[in-house]
Amino acid sequence: MKFFDNLPAMDLMRSEKMTFVQLIIPFESAHRAISYLGELGLLQFRDLNDDKSPFQRTFVNQVKRCGEMSRKLRFFKDQINKAGLLPTTRPTLQPNIDLEELEIQLSEHESELIEMNTNGEKLRQAYNELLEFKMVLQKAGGFLVSAQSHTVAQDRELEETVYLNNHHIERTSLLEQEMQPGPSNQAGLRFISGIICKSKILRFERMLFRATRGNMFFNQAPAEEYVTDPVLAEKVEKTVFVVFFSGEQARTKILKICDAFGANCYPVPEDITTQRQITREVLSRLSELEATLDAGIHHRNKALTSILSHLKKWTVMVRKEKAVYDTLNMLNFDVTKKCLVGEGWCPIFAKHQIQEVLRRATIDSNSQVGIIFHIMDAVESPPTYFKTNKFTHAFQEIVDAYGVARYQEANPSVYTVITYPFLFAVMFGDWGHGICLLLGALILIARERRLGSQKLGSFMELAVGGRYVVLLMALFSIYCGLIYNEFFSVPFRMFGETAYKCRDPSCSDARTTGLIKYRDTYPFGVDPSWRGSRSELPFLNSLKMKMSILFGVAQMNLGILLSYFNARFFRSSLDIRYQFVPQMIFFNSLFGYLALLIVIKWCTGSQADLYHVMIYMFLSPTDDLGDNQLLWAQRPLQILLLLLAVIAVPWMLFPKPLILRKIHLERFQGRTYGLLGTSEMDLDVEPDSARQRHEEFNFSEVLVHQMIHAIEFVLGAVSNTASYLRLWALSLAHSELSTVFYEKVLLLAWGFDNILIRLAGLAVFAFATAFILLMMETLSAFLHALRLHWVEFMNKFYYADGYKFRPFSFSSLADEDD
Amino acid sequence: MGFLITSLIFIVAGVIGALLARICCNRGPSGNLFHLTLVITTTVCCWMMWAIVYLAQMNPLIVPILSEG
Numbered sequence: 001m002k003f004f005d006n007l008p009a010m011d012l013m014r015s016e017k018m019t020f021v022q023l024i025i026p027f028e029s030a031h032r033a034i035s036y037l038g039e040l041g042l043l044q045f046r047d048l049n050d051d052k053s054p055f056q057r058t059f060v061n062q063v064k065r066c067g068e069m070s071r072k073l074r075f076f077k078d079q080i081n082k083a084g085l086l087p088t089t090r091p092t093l094q095p096n097i098d099l100e101e102l103e104i105q106l107s108e109h110e111s112e113l114i115e116m117n118t119n120g121e122k123l124r125q126a127y128n129e130l131l132e133f134k135m136v137l138q139k140a141g142g143f144l145v146s147a148q149s150h151t152v153a154q155d156r157e158l159e160e161t162v163y164l165n166n167h168h169i170e171r172t173s174l175l176e177q178e179m180q181p182g183p184s185n186q187a188g189l190r191f192i193s194g195i196i197c198k199s200k201i202l203r204f205e206r207m208l209f210r211a212t213r214g215n216m217f218f219n220q221a222p223a224e225e226y227v228t229d230p231v232l233a234e235k236v237e238k239t240v241f242v243v244f245f246s247g248e249q250a251r252t253k254i255l256k257i258c259d260a261f262g263a264n265c266y267p268v269p270e271d272i273t274t275q276r277q278i279t280r281e282v283l284s285r286l287s288e289l290e291a292t293l294d295a296g297i298h299h300r301n302k303a304l305t306s307i308l309s310h311l312k313k314w315t316v317m318v319r320k321e322k323a324v325y326d327t328l329n330m331l332n333f334d335v336t337k338k339c340l341v342g343e344g345w346c347p348i349f350a351k352h353q354i355q356e357v358l359r360r361a362t363i364d365s366n367s368q369v370g371i372i373f374h375i376m377d378a379v380e381s382p383p384t385y386f387k388t389n390k391f392t393h394a395f396q397e398i399v400d401a402y403g404v405a406r407y408q409e410a411n412p413s414v415y416t417v418i419t420y421p422f423l424f425a426v427m428f429g430d431w432g433h434g435i436c437l438l439l440g441a442l443i444l445i446a447r448e449r450r451l452g453s454q455k456l457g458s459f460m461e462l463a464v465g466g467r468y469v470v471l472l473m474a475l476f477s478i479y480c481g482l483i484y485n486e487f488f489s490v491p492f493r494m495f496g497e498t499a500y501k502c503r504d505p506s507c508s509d510a511r512t513t514g515l516i517k518y519r520d521t522y523p524f525g526v527d528p529s530w531r532g533s534r535s536e537l538p539f540l541n542s543l544k545m546k547m548s549i550l551f552g553v554a555q556m557n558l559g560i561l562l563s564y565f566n567a568r569f570f571r572s573s574l575d576i577r578y579q580f581v582p583q584m585i586f587f588n589s590l591f592g593y594l595a596l597l598i599v600i601k602w603c604t605g606s607q608a609d610l611y612h613v614m615i616y617m618f619l620s621p622t623d624d625l626g627d628n629q630l631l632w633a634q635r636p637l638q639i640l641l642l643l644l645a646v647i648a649v650p651w652m653l654f655p656k657p658l659i660l661r662k663i664h665l666e667r668f669q670g671r672t673y674g675l676l677g678t679s680e681m682d683l684d685v686e687p688d689s690a691r692q693r694h695e696e697f698n699f700s701e702v703l704v705h706q707m708i709h710a711i712e713f714v715l716g717a718v719s720n721t722a723s724y725l726r727l728w729a730l731s732l733a734h735s736e737l738s739t740v741f742y743e744k745v746l747l748l749a750w751g752f753d754n755i756l757i758r759l760a761g762l763a764v765f766a767f768a769t770a771f772i773l774l775m776m777e778t779l780s781a782f783l784h785a786l787r788l789h790w791v792e793f794m795n796k797f798y799y800a801d802g803y804k805f806r807p808f809s810f811s812s813l814a815d816e817d818d
Numbered sequence: 819m820g821f822l823i824t825s826l827i828f829i830v831a832g833v834i835g836a837l838l839a840r841i842c843c844n845r846g847p848s849g850n851l852f853h854l855t856l857v858i859t860t861t862v863c864c865w866m867m868w869a870i871v872y873l874a875q876m877n878p879l880i881v882p883i884l885s886e887g
Binding site: 605 | 819820824845847848849851852855856859860863864866867868870871872873874875876877878879880881882883884885886
């Protein structure tokens, strides 16, 4: 045992030692100190103003200003996205600007941008109106001209409407010969011309017809160009119309209906020369407006580009400032109102770094008073901090997903790094699939830098984050695949000759009695002769079930052993004597014995029935074993093991609570006065850190807790061991799926001579392998290996009631946002 | 016989792995202990897997019975 004491502390095994610190910062250097600490990222601040609302805190104005600035920055980003600009050149290096200057610049830019936008809107609207006017002039002018060219005067009410086509103007003008010429010459016969959306034209016409009781004549023509509708911001088809009517009442009605349908009315002169003149004017103004619009857009884009080059830097700066002010809000003013007091956790190894940083902050802010940094005791448990690199980070995340380790308890991820991919591989074992996984993992690792800077969907992010897990899973899968002798379910004879041959040269009874083992065992893995034989499944099932039990017993023993090391570290001999020892005895006298029997049965080739042995060990331990005898003196041994297991159960249940109760009574029997003394503490010195520990011992609670723990262990021993049989189940499923796809898809398709059928078979095989075996089975085996770790392994020793160390760090801000 | 020899091969491979880890990534005593733990765990897992499959085939109770065709 001294050997373990002399070993250095292992890297990831227990949390870094943390210490509780207090900072007293003079006001002038506060902002700088906090931002330097943010750069360092090794101090977790405690919120001393927890009970205050956000509006009661000291620096609420600054936080509001930062919020305003980030709103403006988001507005710029929005505008840039809408304009479709991309960052082209590298951002120009500019001297660092102050926060106030940035604020002023941002508001200037914002007002400029808003002004440009409104101007652009107005211009665009005017442009649209002119465009519509031009179209109305063109089409309606056509109607009026043809109407005037005929001198037949007839006063007739037209009851049918005419549908104009671009190419059939002549036909309608023949019909219009009935109409009166020069409609405005006649008293009362006037017209209204305008433009309306094509989708509404039918209803519009019907409405007009009903409103004027048929006393109107309606002409329409589709406009040739598309107009951008300002409301919908998309191009719609419009139709030009002309309504001829008589009477003032009709006019008001028609105008109201035009309004309701959103039709824009434009006055068209009847005189053709005036028309032509106005058309020319409109065209010239249109081209002017186009030029102005273009210039406006160009100007705006230039402004946006100049903003874009600085946008990232500004965003980062504003985010940092907001974080600094949020942290400053966590600090308290001291009595003199000249200093800020902060408390927090930091790792012990970082103490010097932090002191260095604080010294630099004092110098940089030209403060007369230094920052005080000293270590305090804390009542609550420290946060847990593991220093991980990019390789161990993913495994630590997997363990943390179950629960963050208690401060300084053993970290299961030390072993999980290897056992997790290994148990995955036991369920996935196929070296062909393993090679595919390996390729995928290597691609992810090769592009890790590029993928790390991009923004990915949540699934890809998981895949990239777990690339080293996948790498290990692939390597172990290749190893297990070689052992199971499966390459896309095809066995290979790589490691020498098979150990089986026919009993006689004619192989007459190979299909009835089977082959015979004539040589030494196949040196590495499953003998290739088993594949395709009728007794393959019984053999493999027996092998894999026993293998699962052996792995289960091994991993659970490791878990119980880790609980011993935990108890040793926390110097709790109570836990060692009354929890570890009985647990070890109970578990190994039953399931360790089973594992031993399995190994002996394999070594001796005995025909003993292990189910029978185990069950009758409990039911009738004194019976003679007969054929099932595997060891010498097996019967007395089994009786002894059974007795040990039975003793172990109350051993892990009763002594610990009784002894705890005794210790508690002893400690507080002569110390009642001492308790009174400690209650009169000076609470003014540190108002925010509680120092009193309320000692309470509830015997029934402790006893029930211990009982639950003991029952969980005893019953869990059986159920957890059986749970490891999922290793068998999943590897069987994988192997069977693989066989089916190979034999029933690929071989079947290859049997035909047709190249198309062969290609189709290959394609189906590839898709089925990729989606079902590589994706679904990977996820399935991933999940089950995870469950085995989280439940069966970790509930032997892992309390997981700690909390994670979250230092104030600018680099973690970049991950949080967006 | 083959069992013992191959187990020795596994042990030798583990030792070589540990030496390689020490040569390639020497990160101080705590880091080295962590790498050693990883190498030992890997060796034990791989050896167990191989040993189980080997032992199961040493004295088989059933033999392959070829299927029709």
